[in-house]
Amino acid sequence: ETGVTQTPRHLVMGMTNKKSLKCEQHLGHNAMYWYKQSAKKPLELMFVYNFKEQTENNSVPSRFSPECPNSSHLFLHLHTLQPEDSALYLCASRDIRENTEAFFGQGTRLTVV
């Protein structure tokens, strides 16, 4: 248990569905990240939020829409996804001021059918 919780753990959705992934941490961290891990590929950094402000978007398609309402919660809103978007989506957080290492959640296994 790392203190970073992701829900749901598993999600199956159709290409026309809209769903959201949730990440929360109560570690007092101020930076949160979304990563994507496709089968047999390295983790890809998607979005970075520092103090609730998005500071990085690594050319992620607009069908992925992040939201960070406060420093403890991070969402990834999904709509009109493609089968190739099926992957493990991982959330991480860290404390920029205290310079901690990143703590990862257990991920959401997403399958798009």
Add this chain to the structure above:
Amino acid sequence: DAKTTQPPSMDCAEGRAANLPCNHSTISGNEYVYWYRQIHSQGPQYIIHGLKNNETNEMASLIITEDRKSSTLILPHATLRDTAVYYCIVRVTDRGSTLGRLYFGRGTQLTVWP
């Protein structure tokens, strides 16, 4: 982009030391070496990090060469539960910096056998 090179796979007998190498020949002076591991389909887990001195904690030891172009992660007594993909990452880690994002390569699949 990942700035490290690791062998794709290694084996180790249970109870023996596992030595995982990493090359980072383009490392900058303000970049630290971090190690994480990922057990199948779980989130990556932090192991250890260092700048230029050797480091040790309850999980592992990190040996960094004097020129900082390579390092070795040592698991002193590997167990079956240490079977995982091990990632070596370099990143800036200044206090207060908004940098420090992690870029993962393909890592080394360590298999510990009985």
